[in-house]
Amino acid sequence: MAQYPERKWYTGMLSTEDWWAVWIAVGFFFISLLNIWGIDLVGWMTYPTKWVFSPPEGGKGAIGHAFYALGKKYSVTAKGFYKGLGWWSVIWSYVIFGAALTIGAASMKWNVKKFIGGFTIIYFMTIATWFIGHHAFIAATKVNMHKYGLNFALNLGGGGSFILALIVGLIIGNFFKGFASYLSEAAKPEWYIKTAIVTLGVKLGYLPIKLSAMSQKLGKEAAGLTFDLFVAGAAATVVAYLIFWPGVYVISRKIFKLPRKTAAVLGSGISICGVSAAVATGGAVRAKPVVSIMVSALVVVWAVIELVILPGFFTHVWPGTKDPLVAGASMGMAVKTDGADAAAGELLDEFMRTKIEVETNGAVKWPEGIITASAVMTKVWIDMFIGIWAFVLALIWVYKFERREGERVPASEVWHRFPKFVIGYFFCWFFLLAIYFGPGQSGAPEAMPFLKTVKAGAVPVEKGMRKLFFMLTFMSLGIITDFKKLREAQFGKMVWVYFVALFGFIIPVAILIGYLFHHGMTLPNIAQYVK
Amino acid sequence: MAEEKKEISGTGSLTGEALEAEDVLAGAEEWSSTETWLVVGSFIAAIIALVIGMILVPTSILH
Numbered sequence: 001m002a003q004y005p006e007r008k009w010y011t012g013m014l015s016t017e018d019w020w021a022v023w024i025a026v027g028f029f030f031i032s033l034l035n036i037w038g039i040d041l042v043g044w045m046t047y048p049t050k051w052v053f054s055p056p057e058g059g060k061g062a063i064g065h066a067f068y069a070l071g072k073k074y075s076v077t078a079k080g081f082y083k084g085l086g087w088w089s090v091i092w093s094y095v096i097f098g099a100a101l102t103i104g105a106a107s108m109k110w111n112v113k114k115f116i117g118g119f120t121i122i123y124f125m126t127i128a129t130w131f132i133g134h135h136a137f138i139a140a141t142k143v144n145m146h147k148y149g150l151n152f153a154l155n156l157g158g159g160g161s162f163i164l165a166l167i168v169g170l171i172i173g174n175f176f177k178g179f180a181s182y183l184s185e186a187a188k189p190e191w192y193i194k195t196a197i198v199t200l201g202v203k204l205g206y207l208p209i210k211l212s213a214m215s216q217k218l219g220k221e222a223a224g225l226t227f228d229l230f231v232a233g234a235a236a237t238v239v240a241y242l243i244f245w246p247g248v249y250v251i252s253r254k255i256f257k258l259p260r261k262t263a264a265v266l267g268s269g270i271s272i273c274g275v276s277a278a279v280a281t282g283g284a285v286r287a288k289p290v291v292s293i294m295v296s297a298l299v300v301v302w303a304v305i306e307l308v309i310l311p312g313f314f315t316h317v318w319p320g321t322k323d324p325l326v327a328g329a330s331m332g333m334a335v336k337t338d339g340a341d342a343a344a345g346e347l348l349d350e351f352m353r354t355k356i357e358v359e360t361n362g363a364v365k366w367p368e369g370i371i372t373a374s375a376v377m378t379k380v381w382i383d384m385f386i387g388i389w390a391f392v393l394a395l396i397w398v399y400k401f402e403r404r405e406g407e408r409v410p411a412s413e414v415w416h417r418f419p420k421f422v423i424g425y426f427f428c429w430f431f432l433l434a435i436y437f438g439p440g441q442s443g444a445p446e447a448m449p450f451l452k453t454v455k456a457g458a459v460p461v462e463k464g465m466r467k468l469f470f471m472l473t474f475m476s477l478g479i480i481t482d483f484k485k486l487r488e489a490q491f492g493k494m495v496w497v498y499f500v501a502l503f504g505f506i507i508p509v510a511i512l513i514g515y516l517f518h519h520g521m522t523l524p525n526i527a528q529y530v531k
Numbered sequence: 532m533a534e535e536k537k538e539i540s541g542t543g544s545l546t547g548e549a550l551e552a553e554d555v556l557a558g559a560e561e562w563s564s565t566e567t568w569l570v571v572g573s574f575i576a577a578i579i580a581l582v583i584g585m586i587l588v589p590t591s592i593l594h
Contacts, residue, residue, distance in 0.1 A: 228590050235584030235591070242577035246570040253566070257559045260566070291555045400565045493556055517584065517591050 007416055017191040020104035022424035025198030027100070028465060029428050032202075032457030035076065036450070042457055043071015043082040044096070045464030046089035046127075048134040048161075056149035061136055067127075070460040076453050093468065094123050104191075111185050118186030122479070126471045129168050133161025158467070159311070159350035162343060162474050166304070169478015180479050187476040193342055196469035198424035200342065200376055203369045203462035205432025209451050211367065212436075212443025214529035219443035221524050223433065226373060228521065233329060233377035236517040240333045240378075241385050243509055244271035248501045256497045260401065261287035264393060266494065269295035270336065270501050272382050272389070284394035286402075298498050303340030304481055306502075310335060311344050315351040321359060324352045324366070325521040328374030330514035333382070334507045335375075340477065345375025346470055365527040369462075374518070380422055432458065 013019045032042045051066040069089035071082025085092060098119055105115040133139060136148035138160040145153040154160060169187075173180045180187070204226050212219030245267045252263035264285045269278035269292075278299060282292030314320075314327035331348055335341040349371040356364050391411075435454055441447040585591040 232588050232590045235580070235588045239577050239581045239584060242573050242580060246573040249566075250570055253559065253562065258556060259559045262555050288555050294555075396565065396569060401563075513581075515592070516581075517588055519592050521590050 007412070009412070009415060011416070012420075014107045015109070016420070017108070017188065018194060018420040020108065021191060021194035021198055021421040024100050024104060025195045025202075025421075025461075025465075026424050026427060028461050029199070029202055029431075032461045033454070035453045035457035038077045038453070040071055040075045040078045040082075040456060042460040043075040043078055044069050044085060044089055044092040045460035045468075046070075046093040047464045047467070048130050050134050050136045050139050050144075050148060051131075052136045052148045052150070054149070056147075059147050059149055061148040066131055066134065070464045071456075074456045074459045076456045090127055093464075094120070097465075097468070098123065105186075114182070114185040116186075118183040122183055122186050122472065122475055125168060126165060126468070126475045129165045129475070130161050130468075130471050133158070133164045138164075157350035157354040159347045159354075161471060162347055162350075163308075165471050165474035166307070166478045169475045170304075170481060170483075171478070173479045173481050174483055177482075183479055187479040189473045189476040189480065192469045192476060193473040194421035196466050196473060197342055197376060197380075198421055198428060199461050199466040199469065200369070200373065201425035201428035202432060202458055203466060204373055205429045205436070206455070206458040206462050207367065207369065208436050208443065209432070209440065209455055209458065211524065211526070212440075212451060213448065213455070214526060216443040216445070218524055218526065218529070219436070222367065222370075223436065225370065225521070225524070226429075229325065229329075229370075229374050229377045229518075232517040232521070233332070233374070234381050236329055236333065236513045237378050237381035237385065240510060240513045241271060241382060241389070243513075244333075244506055245389065247271075247505050247509070248497075251501050251505065252497050255500070256493060258493075258497070261285050262291050264397075265291045265295050266497055266501075268389065268393075269299050270498055270506060272336070272385060277389075281390055281393055284390040285397045294494055298494055299336045300340075300477070300481055301483065302498055302502060303336050304477060306335045307340045307344045307347070310507075311347040311351055314348055315355055319515075321352055321356045323515070323519055323521075324348075324356075324371050324523060325374045325518045326511075326514045327352070328371040328514075329378050329518045330507075330511045332375040332378030333510035333514060334502075335379075341379045342372065342376050343470055343473055343477075345372040348372070348375065363527055364525050365530060366523040367526050370523055376425075378514075380425060 028042065034041055046067050047070050048067055049065060050061055051063050052061040053063070055061040064086065067087050067090050069082040069085040069092070071078055072085070075082050082089075098116070101119060102112060102116055106112050133156075136145060136150055136153060138154050138156050139158065140148055140150060140153040145151070156163070172183070207226060208219040208223040210219075211222045248270045249263050249267040252258045252266050253260070258266065261282075265278050265282045265287050268281035271277070278292045278295040281287070282295075310331055314331065319326050327348060328345055331344050332341055335344045349368065352371050353366050353368065356366060432454070436442065436451070439447065440451045440454070443451065585593045588594075
């Protein structure tokens with residue numbers, strides 16, 4: 001039974017990225033809730049704003065204000081203190097997040113010294129690209145560029161920073177390989193993105209609270225919409241996966257003549273949540289480790305390519321702003337790896353919101369995060385499927401293909417392969433929803449002072465921490481992505497399987513199913529409530 | 532293949548240990564009836580899930 005070692009239900013809680021994403025994100029979430037009792041310990045979280053070298057008279061964009069502590073805007077009890085932090089919030093965030101991550105790294109028995117060195121460099125490179133990406137020429141839209149004295153802007157919103165971080169990471173990963181190797185101990189896109197996904201749960205739970213501050217009706221609409229996405233995402237994911245996996249398996253076996261185990265791992269890697277699924281399936285069917293590793297490498301590289309292509313395609317070619325949630329859900333089903341998917345969803349969210357604002361000349365504005373949520377929702381369900389499918393494949397391989405006498409697959413395998421960060425994501429979401437519907441009285445006017453204290457804590461986590469971890473993800477993803485791998489002869493066949501399966505099968509099916517379950521879903525217009 | 536790769540912490544992250552790849556791409560077995568059952572069964576389950584889902588999910592195009 002070497003394949004299924006004896007493990008307790010709590011095995012890995014202090015030694016895996018999955019669990020450490022939960023501890024760190026949920027930990028900061030709980031600290032943020034101290035705001036309910038008037039203690040603001042999260043207002044230091046840094047956030048960028050658009051800037052220009054020479055702000056116009058009476059306009060916006062001074063470099064001195066390019067980074068600020070979110071407590072400056074949202075704190076109820078310590079606004080004055082956090083207002084004074086300004087750029088120092090960058091250092092505060094480095095020290096506090098760095099300490100939290102280092103504890104995690106030490107617990108996972110990584111090389112702590114290398115981690116601290118690597119994280120320091122990655123963090124400050126990330127801040128630098130975040131800063132550059134928020135130059136008004138890149139981030140401003142046609143609607144607000146005049147406030148910065150500009151007559152032209154790239155309209156990329158916050159998405160420009162993500163792309164920039166990815167480009168910087170890719171340059172390091174492909175042209176400065178010694179440097180990339182030094183950074184590798186801290187270049188952990190899966191860990192950063194899983195942490196960001198847990199904070200996305202905070203975002204979802206906070207949405208109704210945010211919109212209630214605008215109007216109680218909007219708050220209820222947001223709560224209903226996110227629940228609809230949850231249900232539609234579940235149905236779409238189950239259908240998509242049951243089509244994806246056998247489709248890719250047949251392509252691999254019949255067209256590319258690959259062996260069963262390799263085809264099974266490829267099927268999971270291309271169909272589900274890439275890296276984790278490839279590793280889980282590789283274990284389930286007892287494929288040689290190299291198969292999972294090769295598929296994982298391909299997953300990362302292709303995910304980056306999808307990340308660059310799909311958000312722009314969905315925004316500017318089809319379905320555009322007519323069906324933003326079809327685009328988000330399709331993205332979630334098509335882009336493999338949690339990191340690239342959530343990041344692509346974030347990019348899509350920025351692009352779509354910017355586009356609708358420009359198209360309507362500011363008459364329509366969508367709340368941030370719902371399109372991202374639609375992408376993550378399908379991905380989260382797919383992640384849940386990993387454990388179940390790995391279990392099914394393990395049973396088939398054990399009892400049908402290999403018939404190992406006397407071997408039993410323990411049911412606990414499903415738990416051990418379950419992506420644990422999903423628990424943190426749902427926990428934060430439902431916890432805030434309980435606050436909203438419980439003491440928050442569904443956003444009733446008399447509960448607004450209470451909800452304002454919840455907001456003071458939630459915003460730094462769902463906005464500052466989440467975006468920072470997305471940025472760290474993009475930078476790290478670039479750093480570990482080596483395009484040379486694609487050129488290697490051994491990868492050639494798999495590259496083609498992946499290409500054919502992804503563009504000829506996965507993406508079209510994802511779009512079709514996303515359409516069937518999400519077509520016509522609309523986002524609330526918050527234009528009248530925001531500047 | 533001398534490219535260095537390795538797997539850590541069960542996460543699938545890539546780092547370094549030399550591995551050969553050829554033997555996992557060659558030597559495809561004959562297609563078996565179990566595979567047919569697995570693939571067809573999965574497609575049938577998908578169709579059933581699609582029909583039920585489109586009836587039950589209020590945001591589907593049937594509603």
